Amino acid sequence: MRLSRCSRTVVRQSCVLWSGVVLIAAAALYGAVTAADLLWYASAARPATALADPPRVQKLFWLGLLLSAAAVAAAWVALLVLKAGTPQQRLVRESSLATQWLWGLPMTYMLLVYYPLPLHAHHTEKALLASIALLTWSLLALMRPHALSSLKRIRLSAAGRILLINALVFIVAGELTLRTMDSTLASQGFFGGKQTPAHLKPHMAVLGSIGRSNSQGFRDRERAVERSPIRFRALAVGDSQTYGAGVTYDETFSALLESRLRETEPTAEVLNLGVPGWEPPEELHLLQVYGMQFQPDVVLMNFYVGNDIIRRRGAYWEQPIVVAGQSYYVHATGNRIHDLLSPDRWFLYHHVNYVIRLGSLSFNRWRRTSVQEADHGITLRTRQGYLQELDERTDIYLADEPEEIRLQWDKTRQILAGFKRAVEERGATLILVLVPDHVQVDRRLREEFLAARAETPGRFDFELPQRRLKQWGQAQGVTTVDLLPAFRDATLEAPLYFETDLHLTVAGHRCVTNGLWSLLHTLSVGKAQAVAGSLVPDSCRPVWPKTP
Known part of the structure; x- marks a missing residue:
């Protein structure tokens, strides 16, 4: 029995070690490949018209340098983890498979979804944030592994894990529920109408005789679909x-x-x-x-x-998706992971945004916002x-x-x-x-x-x-x-x-x-x-x- 427990412990520690090595090496590989792609793209940039929306070469250059540094640091950490008795190896052994993948999967998702090529402005910003986080962790693991070890033992770290777990459960459960109920919500007109194709806010203050936008958010009076009394x-x-x-x-x-x-x-x-x-x-x-x-x-x-x-x-890179009877335009980049799994493809994302919009209207009514305050x-x-x-x-x-x-x-x-x-x-x-x-x-x-x-x-x-x-x-x-x-x-x-x-x-x-x-x-x-x-x-x- 003791031998069996010992064997399980050894196997578990070995799995934790190699899992950590795989994650760190994958991060290093991602940084190297992405940096090479970005720097080549930036070096090939040429003057273009305003229509072409030429890339911000300086920002891409710095992003490439950040990823290059992160790749070198992460590769070095992976080698040190494989070396017996190093602080880096102890850092990885002290973790668990659940903790590694709990933090590794969201970071992997962000890096893959917001890959900045083909170029998109807000993708570059998010890729910069993810790259800075990756470089910061790699440098700390390389130079201050004891600080990372002590960080895992404080309450703030445990609170962060609990918060992340709850967020992931909320996203998965909410997305599955809303996708299942989507046809019911659309048929009931739960979000202002059976088909609301614009992103406008309903019943917003409007300057003029109507006072408020209509139930679809258009700057117009409420209109009936029927034509019977209307000749033109x-x-x-x-x-x-x-x-x-x-x-x-x-x-x-x-x-x-x-x-x-x-x-x-x-x-x-x-x-x-x-x-x-x-x-x-x-x-x-x-x-x-x-x-x-x-x-x-x-x-x-x-x-x-x-x-x-x-x-x-x-x-022309955007396609409408219909969520609960509302049409939303979401952009495509050619990155298949982004075009299938990015947050703007989530039903939950659009429902939460809509609830926030309606909540802002209720807040304005509570403040007794007058029509004179309309923009x-x-x-x-x-x-x-x-x-x-x-x-x-x-x-x-x-x-x-x-x-x-x-x-x-x-x-x-x-x-x-x-x-x-x-x-x-x-x-x-x-x-x-x-x-x-x-x-x-x-x-x-x-x-x-x-x-x-x-x-x-x-x-x-x-x-x-x-x-x-x-x-x-x-x-x-x-x-x-x-x-x-x-x-x-x-x-x-x-x-x-x-x-x-x-x-x-x-x-x-x-x-x-x-x-x-x-x-x-x-x-x-x-x-x-x-x-x-x-x-x-x-x-x-x-x-x-x-x-x-």
């Missing part, structure tokens, strides 16, 4: 320009259009489905899974020329900072465009074709509305931009995007409204954009309204069908219908 309905789909950042609800062009249309058709509706920060691929998903259920007669695809072609947020959605910045922002997104105007721009144009046409199919399959009319960029309209801003960039005007063609989009509309039979001429005519009367922000002012929203009203009025009263082609409003002055 239009959907306004777009980003923060459509949402109305910087103006009140009643000053947005969707609200102004609805108000004017109701003077001749009292039941007319113009639904505002603008989502700040979204791009055409996400807006197409919004239209397909949510917008078309309202059975619109017309869909206004409000295309902001300033940033709907250059998509630096990487919408205008405009960021304060200097004129110089605004010029720098323009420099990051104006490659679309280069007469001799880079290859990246041509690729983005191909993707843009594909998405617009998707809009056309989605709308026409339901018997509605698609209108492509070209909202001009600030730099296209404001001559003074354009001159400042060219001076700051030290460029000659001949390198840029500031009307190129509109010409291409109108050509696409004519070829595809899609009505296209080009607002650029009307904006240029009206900009001398009142500023159409904020001085250091790309968003439309009240005058800008009125200009969009006047540019669209005549066409929508014609459709609403049934006088004619929209004629495919390019429409250029004469001015931003209102055109009222003639009295019958």
